[in-house]
Amino acid sequence: MTEQQERMPAQPGGASERPTLKTIAFMTGLGITTVSRALKDAPDIGADTKERVRMVARQLGYQPNRAGVRLRTGKTNVIALVLGIDEEILGFSNQMVVGISEVLAGTPYHIVVTPHAHTKDPMLPVRYILETGSADGVIISRLEPEDSRVSLLMERNMPFATHGRTRLGEPHPFHDFDNEAFGYGAVERLVARGRKRIALLPPPSKLTYYDHLRAGFSQAMTAFGAQEVSLPINIDASLEEIRTMVQGLMSGPEAPDGLVLSSGSSAIAANAGIEAAGKRVGRELDLVAKQGTPILKWVRPEIITAHEDVRQAGRELAKAVIARIDGIEPSLLQSISQPRWD
Template sequence: MNDIKGQPRDRSTRPTLRTIAELSGLAVTTVSRALGDAPDISAETKKKVREIADSVGYTPNRAGVRLRTGRTNVIALVLEPEPDGLNMSPRMIASIAQALAGTPYHLVMTPEMPNRTPLDAVRYIVETRSADAVIINKIQPEDPRVEYLRRQNFPFVTHGRTVWADDHAYFDYDNRAFGRVAVETLARHGRSNLLLLAPPQDQNYARDMIDGAVEAAGELGLSLTLAQEMTSDSSEAEIRRGLARSLEAHPELDALISSNPNGTMVATAAIEATGRVIGEDFDVFSKETIPFLKLFRPQILTLVEDIQKAGTFLAKAAIHEVAMQGGDHMQMLDRPENGAETS
């Protein structure tokens, strides 16, 4: 069988950088740098080298790459296992993987294990040097993982911001703006007694969402109640019980703000079980990452968080952190009102 330029190749041997160099007429070092996406190699040369590499079935010997460069060409995404298919994790994974396609990097999932702390998974990656950079989410204001990674000078990017956000790479959705938009939208629909089903308050985005909603409610003269003994991440049974108690204790409530579709669907069922009708005597406003809720109940008011944008940015920022350790950090704040603010 012939390859590019009509040259026969023995399929029993594994193609190497030298194989690509011979077929392309380029030096081995040029081929290596082109496959590594070196900035001083032209896009045309990179395209030519990649096409030849694909045609001969070349895959880098990762052990050799690590010996030569000290790098693994791995980006690790650390996520808490979530069995519910409506959460953002599957779309986040897909968008990061898609953004890494065509680069030297590939994505490895590292789950946070039961009965272990979130820091344990990150510490394992750093201590074993099993990745070149790590992406983490569910960020706390003073997140111990971020504190550890900064001390270790290990490349990382966060989906969310910490109190040290000025000094590290991140992508964040402006949840303070989401809280404001939710309250303002419900006010335009004539609602005045709102219940907020917020995320767990140990996470930074929950505090931002609450602050934005409280500020907007105060400015508009609306009543805002924060749901107690439950969050948008609580179990179905906890949300059903909590909503029933809240609606019994506060019959004047006429709207709900929810931070994710899972909590919204359960809450909607609990609200309807009291005889209230969504869109008539009660409104629901929810954030979602998949345009799904209007198929469930067309009357639900929604705002979509673009997870594709988040995953793409996180992947690029992770690669940037590896290449530019100690340099400027990529940061993006995605605003639901006015698009994205980048720096």
């Protein structure tokens, strides 16, 4: 038993009774109001006091009574992350959650993941959150140019932030990756290696970042005089479909000598198809891929990679949605990260 635990006041119902604000106040020698405001990161409470209160709260395993908080304030202290549950083998989703959690750790908020399959109606999870009042803010991804979810969230005045952009007239908080710069840089690097017949495995054309990626890719193809080899699928195809398609393509007379992939998992599948066709990255063709973790370099060091810091994206999105809850203007809560070429 620690010294602090020995000094704890007797709890009704025994030692298993959950700690309360009153318990933390007793342990710290502070008033209950001060403890409450410290846990809410109130600006008028000193940093040392906040840290002392949080340390004791962690040691006691304190968790706010969410039902009580909601009854008193109308708030849930929940940020809902609507996250795709589709196949992702390189940790994109995990890195996003980690980044968001790092920011929320210093606030009263916590993250609740609302899983969603991209094959289903994307409005369903957003409508559920709005109808149940189960969150104070929302983070969504897979943005479309005229995204109905964004329009609905703005209409209902729900604080939110998006991983990606729209073309809607009214500004909203977002963090995005510069896919136009990635597309241009990918072609530029392939041409520098002597590649001229280049294929792009893009995201679905309904998503906004398809337009950004395609714009950068096309601009570079024209600038460097390269020829595009069309592909019949996108990265929403299963990994087996991507592997089979690439194997067939690389086995035929129209095989490209350069390939640009807009996700890390599709690069794993494409590499398997290339090798099944008896070819090898860095020999008959070069491959450029976007990735959120360094695993591709472990599989094939020859792959040219651009790092997308998904963890940092999670941090930016969490900060943006909290700021929006606090009333900060949406136009001040927009950011874009650049690819880091490995």
